[in-house]
């Protein structure tokens with residue numbers, strides 16, 4: 001009989017066999033996949049593992065601190081935290097095309113990662129939290145010529161200069177199975193149950209040019225939205241919820257005055273693997289409450305919309 005405890009034991013044995021006495025680096029993103037991969041690897045090979053967290057400055061509010069606290073303090077995993085936000089924002093200045101944004105972030109991510117990996121003296125293996133849907137979505141499920149819809153920055157192999165073997169312990173799993181494995185490994189619910197978050201972070205939730213000011217504004221909106229979702233007890237019923245900062249200013253009225261500020265969109269979907277998704281049917285009263293809080297509490301936003309597009313034809317992220 002297949003059980004998660006059995007999978008865990010087998011995965012640990014396989015990792016030990018694959019890695020031997022070698023050293024492994026793992027890129028941590030704060031998301032479920034890389035987190036579970038890291039903890040599983042740590043169980044298998046202990047101090048032979050070093051995690052590198054490249055902080056692009058486009059995380060949600062408070063997330064970087066949480067990643068560091070969880071892995072370093074709670075799991076005792078060797079963790080390098082590199083704050084590279086200046087670099088990323090600098091490289092993104094003036095960039096508006098979604099694919100160029102993704103590629104810019106992907107390229108820089110690899111550059112910074114390699115730098116840190118050299119600093120720790122190199123490694124024999126590179127671990128990634130690649131899941132089964134990542135594999136098929138980037139290879140094309142039909143086996144026909146694949147159409148690249150978005151260049152995911154966590155799939156696609158190694159850059160030419162990196163001569164390391166890949167370790168992908170989650171390659172056969174779907175998201176719900178990764179979560180079950182995380183629970184089996186004793187990981188806290190706030191990591192295991194966390195909504196997916198894209199590698200390029202908030203950059204792809206800011207159509208148009210990304211600036212620090214816009215990212216800060218979006219973080220405020222996002223925090224309020226997720227706070228209300230948690231308070232309403234809806235977090236676990238939703239696959240993914242987030243805000244998008246729209247590159248448009250609209251007219252509003254506040255007190256006796258006219259405002260001319262930015263708009264945002266809220267998105268929430270249900271899904272089992274991210275490949276298809278349905279819009280989450282919030283009560284209007286909930287949306288009204290969130291909208292009122294955002295417009296009242298976030299200076300610079302005067303309009304809130306709700307994205308009602310399913311996938312397909314929409315994608316989950318806006319870019």
Ligand code: XMP
Nearest residue numbers: 152153154196197198199200274315316317
């Ligand atoms: P889309 O927007 O293509 O997203 O419908 C499907 C799922 O993938 C996540 N996503 C990413 N995850 N790196 C990631 O690790 C990426 O570059 C990336 N782009 C999208 C998205 O959040 C959704 O869960």
